[in-house]
Amino acid sequence: MTSDSTAEERRLRGVPVYPGVVIGKAHLVDRSRVKIMYQYLVNDDRVQSEARRFETAVRTVEKQLLAIKNEMPGRVKEHSFILDSHLLILKDSMLYGSTLDRILAEKINAEWALKKSLENLKEIFRQIDDEYISNRISDVENVTERIMRTLAGEPGQSLSDIDQRVIITAHDLSPADTTELNIGKVMGFITDVGGRTSHTAIMAQALEIPAVVGLEKATALVDDNDLLIVDGSTGDVIIDPDEETIIRYQEKALQLEKYKSSIARKSHLPAQTVDGHRVPITANIEFLEEVAAVREYGGEGIGLYRTEFLYLRSRGFPTEEELFEDYREVAEIMYPFPVSIRTLDLGGDKFASALDISKEMNPALGLRAIRFCLNEPEIFKVQLRAILRASAHGKIQLMFPMISGLQEIIAAKQILGEVKQELEEKGIEYDREIKVGIMIEVPSAVIMAEILAQHVDFFSIGTNDLIQYALAIDRVNEHVAYMYQPFHPAILKMIQHVVEMAKKAGIAVSLCGEMASDPLCISVLLGLGLDALSMNARTIPLVKNIIRQLSMEQARTEFEKVICLPTASEVREFIQDRTRELVPELAQTGYLSE
Amino acid sequence: MESIKTLKIRNSLGLHARAAAKIVELGNRYHARLFLKKDGQEVDGSSILSILTLSCPKDTEMEARIVGADAEQFMEALNALFEEKFGEKK
Numbered sequence A: 001m002t003s004d005s006t007a008e009e010r011r012l013r014g015v016p017v018y019p020g021v022v023i024g025k026a027h028l029v030d031r032s033r034v035k036i037m038y039q040y041l042v043n044d045d046r047v048q049s050e051a052r053r054f055e056t057a058v059r060t061v062e063k064q065l066l067a068i069k070n071e072m073p074g075r076v077k078e079h080s081f082i083l084d085s086h087l088l089i090l091k092d093s094m095l096y097g098s099t100l101d102r103i104l105a106e107k108i109n110a111e112w113a114l115k116k117s118l119e120n121l122k123e124i125f126r127q128i129d130d131e132y133i134s135n136r137i138s139d140v141e142n143v144t145e146r147i148m149r150t151l152a153g154e155p156g157q158s159l160s161d162i163d164q165r166v167i168i169t170a171h172d173l174s175p176a177d178t179t180e181l182n183i184g185k186v187m188g189f190i191t192d193v194g195g196r197t198s199h200t201a202i203m204a205q206a207l208e209i210p211a212v213v214g215l216e217k218a219t220a221l222v223d224d225n226d227l228l229i230v231d232g233s234t235g236d237v238i239i240d241p242d243e244e245t246i247i248r249y250q251e252k253a254l255q256l257e258k259y260k261s262s263i264a265r266k267s268h269l270p271a272q273t274v275d276g277h278r279v280p281i282t283a284n285i286e287f288l289e290e291v292a293a294v295r296e297y298g299g300e301g302i303g304l305y306r307t308e309f310l311y312l313r314s315r316g317f318p319t320e321e322e323l324f325e326d327y328r329e330v331a332e333i334m335y336p337f338p339v340s341i342r343t344l345d346l347g348g349d350k351f352a353s354a355l356d357i358s359k360e361m362n363p364a365l366g367l368r369a370i371r372f373c374l375n376e377p378e379i380f381k382v383q384l385r386a387i388l389r390a391s392a393h394g395k396i397q398l399m400f401p402m403i404s405g406l407q408e409i410i411a412a413k414q415i416l417g418e419v420k421q422e423l424e425e426k427g428i429e430y431d432r433e434i435k436v437g438i439m440i441e442v443p444s445a446v447i448m449a450e451i452l453a454q455h456v457d458f459f460s461i462g463t464n465d466l467i468q469y470a471l472a473i474d475r476v477n478e479h480v481a482y483m484y485q486p487f488h489p490a491i492l493k494m495i496q497h498v499v500e501m502a503k504k505a506g507i508a509v510s511l512c513g514e515m516a517s518d519p520l521c522i523s524v525l526l527g528l529g530l531d532a533l534s535m536n537a538r539t540i541p542l543v544k545n546i547i548r549q550l551s552m553e554q555a556r557t558e559f560e561k562v563i564c565l566p567t568a569s570e571v572r573e574f575i576q577d578r579t580r581e582l583v584p585e586l587a588q589t590g591y592l593s594e
Numbered sequence B: 001m002e003s004i005k006t007l008k009i010r011n012s013l014g015l016h017a018r019a020a021a022k023i024v025e026l027g028n029r030y031h032a033r034l035f036l037k038k039d040g041q042e043v044d045g046s047s048i049l050s051i052l053t054l055s056c057p058k059d060t061e062m063e064a065r066i067v068g069a070d071a072e073q074f075m076e077a078l079n080a081l082f083e084e085k086f087g088e089k090k
Helices: A004-008 A044-071 A074-090 A093-106 A110-126 A131-135 A137-151 A175-180 A199-207 A243-265 A288-296 A309-313 A320-334 A348-355 A369-375 A377-393 A406-426 A443-447 A463-470 A489-505 A522-528 A537-547 A552-562 A568-582 A584-588 B017-027 B048-053 B071-083
Strands: A010-013 A015-018 A021-029 A166-170 A186-191 A211-213 A227-231 A236-239 A281-285 A302-306 A338-342 A395-400 A435-440 A458-462 A508-512 A532-535 B002-008 B033-038 B041-044 B061-067
Touching (some): A021 A243, A044 A074, A044 A137, A074 A093, A074 B048, A186 A199, A211 A227, A243 A537, A288 A537, A302 A532, A309 A320, A320 A338, A320 A377, A406 A435, A435 A443, A489 A522, A532 A537, A552 A568, A568 A584, B017 B048
Parallel strands (some): A021 A166, A395 A435, A508 A532
Antiparallel strands (some): A010 A236, A015 A211, A021 A227, A227 A236, B002 B061
16 A cells, blocks of 8 residues: 555554454444533522432433334343343432431432442442442443433433444443344444453344454544444454555455355365375364354364353352252263363362452462462363263363463372262263373473473473463563464464474474464464364364365475574564465455454 | 331342342332341431442341331232342343
8 A cells, every 4th residue: 555545544463353354434422421410409409409319310220221222133131131230220229218318318419329328339339349249330330321411411322313324433332332222223233342262242142243342542542433444353443444454355245255154064074184194273262152153163172161150159169069060061962072171270269269368469470370279279170070070971182271280290190080080989981091181381391391291191392371471471460471482483383392292202283373373374373283173163164174275295395494594573474475376365355453 | 007028139140239229129119118138237228329328249137127117018029029039030
């Protein structure tokens, strides 16, 4: 792009959360707050009428919420509980009752009284140490904001009123915002905040609407009715694109649609290179509910089952029975494919309330994952028993996270041995041949891989944490996030070493982590000789299709060149060029940024 | 009329928003008023926010006190709601 006519185009880059290209007009959702003024009401008539004004506003909001609930499309009906709870909060004595009381007793205006009630509730909820419950204050804030808007006489910018197809541009979207959207009119979402797991991201995925989040300045730079291009595959957002860009993206949108349906049709075929190497493609999952999607997208097993969710849902620990049921179901649905269950990967900080562990300065380097489990063998044993019992119902593998050296493996296996013994004595069935592996995500484990390989059945390289620990980058810290580089030569050399040591010991080595779902990384990972790749289910059809066009022979030869490059940017450039050449459809369909 | 009974939270998620909402919705069907007490703190059982502030994980025991003409029937239904784990599987 060199022409001067592009001068007015502005580009933003955020986190892509649902792929697809859309071109359309922006609809800015302005959530700037109503300014709240204090007013003292001098006579009783004013006080009474202020109370009536508040009651009327609450009734108006109630009607709005009921209308939203009734018009919700079937696909999002399951989220209607959020609206039910908003309706209850609206009439709750701690919000509604206390605000009315304040208006009458303190003779103040409704806005000020409501603000005081909200502040009081915030204080109460802040003191609740159950994170799930204290977070519910966001529902209270949401309801309060609606009442405030109504009190201010604004009709309330209702998202259900949109009458043309638009791209919703917002700082953030609340659950109520997204549920009241007239889905048929929404082409895409862009937001200032949020990540891959934010509510907007989850809704976009559920509704299959292209979306980019975490753009930081979208609402500041975009005006209502601006023409936008949103590329949900690369995370690019273009404001006021020129004609040339529009034409290019229109083509891209068309191609992408065709491409997506063509790879989806082939997702059940194996990922086999042109020279006959077959690479098992497995999925990373967090909830039991995702397993159906894994099968649908052609996943050949679960490479990483993160087991933290059940532990975070409630303050009490899940029982062995609950865990067993959950693991058994995953194993049964995936059978005959394998399921690798990673044991608890939580920090002690998450259990501070239950176990009286003080807050840590640096939780990433603290008492977490296997360290936490070895420190709390009784908690660990409950999970191990559940996993072993479930292993009688499918093909389960066991994986220990955050191993930093041999001692932890020995200690963990000893506890596993005790649990097995216990099951033997009670005559409870389990898979006696269950494979036990470790996550390679701490640099010391990379260096010790040769020795560790003698003690386990497989390695699974967790690149997200490995990159963070090896490069000393906190990837959620926005000031250093740019240095989080999967293509850093040090990372590639570490993976190479681990693979070599695994092969030497004759054990399997797979990779899970975002690298495995990055189209650019695939040829490098093939060249590295990994036995299997694990990624989020949605990416499986794409990755399988890329592998089908690559040659193992060539990937290996090229890797020899890649591993000699001295910087991450040179590696990226080299791979980008090669990928463009070998899998031209990726650039055409917009999976490779320009 | 007053009815008092100790109830136990049996669902694994504890007394979270959805369960608290069910208690409030149940209460809307009766004239009698419900109060829930845990660790000496008694709250209004018709307020979802008050119930949440009790912060009750699984196995918490709480005292339910219902005052009003149809207290008995209300208590029976409330007890059933706790017993069936608020309609949750686990």
